[in-house]
């Protein structure tokens with residue numbers, strides 16, 4: 001009971017403050033009632049984030065997102081829906097609806113501006129596919145891109161290579177995995193079960209073949225950026241290890257596409273993985289290394305700003321978003 005006087009006095013003080021505010025509002029405005037009818041503006045977030053990685057700068061561009069049913073059956077395709085829904089709810093996510101974003105990455109090495117993947121281009125407008133115009137917010141122009149690196153050839157990664165039939169990054173050369181190019185580039189891939197992607201490869205990738213370098217496992221794009229084979233999501237998918245002045249980061253492309261399901265349950269089948277078992281093996285290998293070495297990674301479909309870490313968790317991994325690690329030494 002000894003607390004009572006304090007509680008009363010606090011409450012009285014609060015009521016007094018509210019009363020004073022109300023009086024001020026009407027008093028100052030004279031006879032005009034106060035209105036708070038500012039228009040609703042819709043959800044909005046930043047479109048880029050830049051961090052320093054050693055001597056490099058790494059800029060993630062948020063090129064939109066789409067909402068769809070999931071995670072199940074896209075993620076955990078071989079699981080009971082209830083198990084996937086329970087995992088989502090356990091991780092504070094809705095059980096049946098999800099969003100997936102698209103986030104190309106730009107690395108400025110000091111001598112080259114290197115773009116990793118190009119977004120959807122016209123194929124998914126208006127929700128996504130605005131990379132070229134979003135570059136301006138981040139301080140770049142399409143003409144400044146020196147090298148375009150393709151992790152793999154799915155439409156959300158190669159769709160932005162062309163704009164109205166012309167190169168979207170007119171001064172760039174191109175780098176991708178040899179195995180990926182060899183799989184998708186033959187003309188016969190543009191019909192049958194691979195038709196949709198095969199056609200886009202013919203229109204958006206093949207025309208650049210003479211400006212393209214093809215990497216094998218553990219080969220450099222430029223000094224400090226190394227490609228690593230991580231096959232499975234597609235036949236020649238590659239991830240990229242970035243290192244500058246002792247600071248490291250992995251660009252993981254699409255080896256994990258849901259920050260909860262893909263990481264916590266790396267063996268669960270994913271509809272978009274062309275070889276389910278190999279993709280799971282690549283997830284375990286790359287994220288095992290990222291966890292063991294405690295290095296950062298940027299995944300194309302991770303939650304914006306797409307930079308985080310993983311720790312081992314149960315039989316898989318747990319996503320840990322980055323905070324101020326790059327703002328201080």
Ligand SMILES: [Zn+2]
Nearest residue numbers: 154156254300
């Ligand atoms: Zn993708």
